[in-house]
Amino acid sequence: xxxxxxxxxxxxxxxxxxxxxxxxxxxxxxxxxxxxxxxxxxxxxxxxxxxxxxxxxxxxxxxxxxxxxxxxxxxxxxxxxxxxxxxxxxxxxxxxxxxxxx
Amino acid sequence: xxxxxxxxxxxxxxxxxxxxxxxxxxxxxxxxxxxxxxxxxxxxxxxxxxxxxxxxxxxxxxxxxxxxxxxxxxxxxxxxxxxxxxxxxxxxxxxxxxxxxxxxxxxxxxxxxxxxxxxxxxxxxxxxxxxxxxxxxxxxxxxxxxxxxxxxxxxxxxxxxxxxxxxxxxxxxxxxxxxxxxxxxxxxxxxxxxxxxxxxxxxxxxxxxxxxxxxxxxxxxxxxxxxxxxxxxxxxxxxxxxxxxxxxxxxxxxxxxxxxxxxxxxxxxxxxxxxxxxxxxxxxxxxxxxxxxxxxxxxxxxxxxxxxxxxxxxxxxxxxxxxxxxxxxxxxxxxxxxxxxxxxxxxxxxxxxxxxxxxxxxxxxxxxxxxxxxxxxxxxxxxxxxxxxxxxxxxx
Numbered sequence: 322x323x324x325x326x327x328x329x330x331x332x333x334x335x336x337x338x339x340x341x342x343x344x345x346x347x348x349x350x351x352x353x354x355x356x357x358x359x360x361x362x363x364x365x366x367x368x369x370x371x372x373x374x375x376x377x378x379x380x381x382x383x384x385x386x387x388x389x390x391x392x393x394x395x396x397x398x399x400x401x402x403x404x405x406x407x408x409x410x411x412x413x414x415x416x417x418x419x420x421x422x423x
Numbered sequence: 424x425x426x427x428x429x430x431x432x433x434x435x436x437x438x439x440x441x442x443x444x445x446x447x448x449x450x451x452x453x454x455x456x457x458x459x460x461x462x463x464x465x466x467x468x469x470x471x472x473x474x475x476x477x478x479x480x481x482x483x484x485x486x487x488x489x490x491x492x493x494x495x496x497x498x499x500x501x502x503x504x505x506x507x508x509x510x511x512x513x514x515x516x517x518x519x520x521x522x523x524x525x526x527x528x529x530x531x532x533x534x535x536x537x538x539x540x541x542x543x544x545x546x547x548x549x550x551x552x553x554x555x556x557x558x559x560x561x562x563x564x565x566x567x568x569x570x571x572x573x574x575x576x577x578x579x580x581x582x583x584x585x586x587x588x589x590x591x592x593x594x595x596x597x598x599x600x601x602x603x604x605x606x607x608x609x610x611x612x613x614x615x616x617x618x619x620x621x622x623x624x625x626x627x628x629x630x631x632x633x634x635x636x637x638x639x640x641x642x643x644x645x646x647x648x649x650x651x652x653x654x655x656x657x658x659x660x661x662x663x664x665x666x667x668x669x670x671x672x673x674x675x676x677x678x679x680x681x682x683x684x685x686x687x688x689x690x691x692x693x694x695x696x697x698x699x700x701x702x703x704x705x706x707x708x709x710x711x712x713x714x715x716x717x718x719x720x721x722x723x724x725x726x727x728x729x730x731x732x733x734x735x736x737x738x739x740x741x742x743x744x745x746x747x748x749x750x751x752x753x754x755x756x757x758x759x760x761x762x763x764x765x766x767x768x769x770x771x772x773x774x775x776x777x778x779x780x781x782x783x784x785x786x787x788x789x790x791x792x793x794x795x796x797x798x799x800x801x802x803x804x805x806x807x808x809x810x811x812x813x814x815x816x817x818x819x
Contacts, residue, residue: 324586333586333767343582343665345767367582367665367730367748381667384585388616388671401667408668410615410642 327355332370336385341369341401343383354398361398369401381406425568425602426784431501431561434526437697438566439498440723440787443739444554446470446547447491447522449515450477452508456540460504460547467558468551469738471802478512483807488513488521490692490804493719495522495529499739501558502528504550506543509535528554569603571787572695574717574725574740575679576608578710580657581664581730583764585675587747587775588728591763594776595726595783596681600700607695607722608680609704609713611641612656616670617677621703625685633688637705644810656708664730679728691805692719711735712805714742724786726779734758735801736794741786744793745779758793 324335332342332354342354348364355372364370369383375395380387389406399405431439444467448457454472461470471494475487495503495518503522507515515531523529530550534543575592577584596606614621618638625631657666666672680701688703689695695702695717704720706713710733714725718740725742727733732751736742746752749764756762761782763775786792794800 330767335586343586365665366750369582369665369667383671384674386617386620386670386674388674389668402665403662403667406667408616408670410669 338385358397364400371395371399427567428788430566432564437498438570441499442501444468445500445503447505449507449513450511453506463548464551473804490719492521493692496525502554505531509533572605572722574722577728579729579731579733583730583747587766588745588763589679591775592679592726593681595779598780600683605699607702609706610708611705612708613673613676614638617673691716695720711801711803736799738800741792742794
């Protein structure tokens with residue numbers, strides 16, 4: 322498998338530049354993720370967990386590529402999903418408001 | 424590393440991996456009748472029922488015609504019946520003429536002309552049975568991987584798709600292309616956010632521009648409607664599976680085509696080259712329509728990756744189901760052909776990709792897929808929508 326497996330298979334980091342890991346198990350709060358980072362909440366299998374602090378508006382990186390922007394500040398160990406990470410593409414709603422995507 | 428298989432040589436020189444008689448309805452009005460003919464004529468006769476109406480706007484109608492003719496010309500088809508009610512704006516004879524260019528026997532059947540559904544089913548059954556008998560005489564011949572056109576698709580994606588099933592299928596694509604074959608993947612909305620990677624791999628400027636242009640068009644359709652793509656992409660199911668944004672879904676999706684250069688990009692249902700390397704097709708993100716586009720383009724075999732457990736097949740091309748989700752493999756093994764989830768447990772990509780490639784070889788040689796065993800034969804034609812027709816008009 323490409324990427325780096327964390328711990329005894331708790332998560333997978335697909336690229337060295339990534340600031341999220343993919344959970345390879347259902348994670349619960351306090352589960353160790355990487356180094357000093359522990360899960361701060363439940364993260365279901367296949368979902369993403371933050372590896373480092375991500376500020377509001379910062380890029381979320383997986384596969385070494387930008388997959389979206391944080392829509393709030395995200396702490397290490399937090400679940401990263403639609404509630405705190407937004408796509409920047411195909412945003413007809415923003416085009417309507419005249420807010421062009423960057 | 425190539426493989427050999429025993430296939431069905433067609434008059435136009437291409438090789439089929441199946442020897443079906445196709446019953447192609449020109450509209451929804453005769454789709455049930457087409458299915459009835461296929462049922463009564465027995466094994467080896469396959470209908471392609473669909474929902475297109477008897478009259479469509481010109482461009483939409485042309486696309487339906489292209490799909491029907493392309494499916495009839497797929498090398499897995501030994502003979503075809505084009506079925507009409509008789510009120511369709513599509514001309515069944517024109518479809519039949521186009522299909523017969525591949526040299527196979529084709530008949531048309533008009534339900535109104537023959538006196539209604541009873542006589543149509545009876546006559547359709549007789550013709551299909553006769554075609555079926557004749558198809559047994561088709562020359563069986565040994566061929567190798569270089570003659571395979573392999574369509575790859577993903578549906579019901581989750582986070583395992585991008586890390587296990589898609590890269591495994593990508594590895595199989597790389598091997599097939601090294602052996603001289605063609606691999607094709609599509610679903611343009613699922614290039615959004617990953618198009619820069621594909622663009623860098625295009626072998627010429629024309630393909631590169633075409634690719635970026637098509638991605639822009641798909642993205643602009645969302646903007647034209649003033650909607651947010653996030654409502655539909657990733658789908659609610661994708662999101663439940665851990666995919667947050669279209670960019671993330673796309674980055675995981677494009678790896679199913681492997682790592683070779685992008686040699687070209689064709690339109691929906693347009694013919695795919697034999698021995699063409701990696702070629703993209705501009706299709707919508709709806710998986711059943713997208714598979715049909717590639718089958719109409721001449722793909723004899725499809726690989727379909729699914730994390731969440733899609734069961735769909737196709738009437739004309741065998742569909743190999745590959746899952747990277749261990750829970751889906753456990754729960755739905757009877758609908759799956761290849762377990763790629765062992766990558767998550769530490770199997771190498773070359774090992775698991777090799778299993779996909781070996782399955783392709785076995786299926787080419789006649790082994791039935793899970794979807795074939797269960798006669799799962801989903802078929803749908805993409806209908807160009809008014810906003811797409813309008814967008815085409817704006818962009819010329």
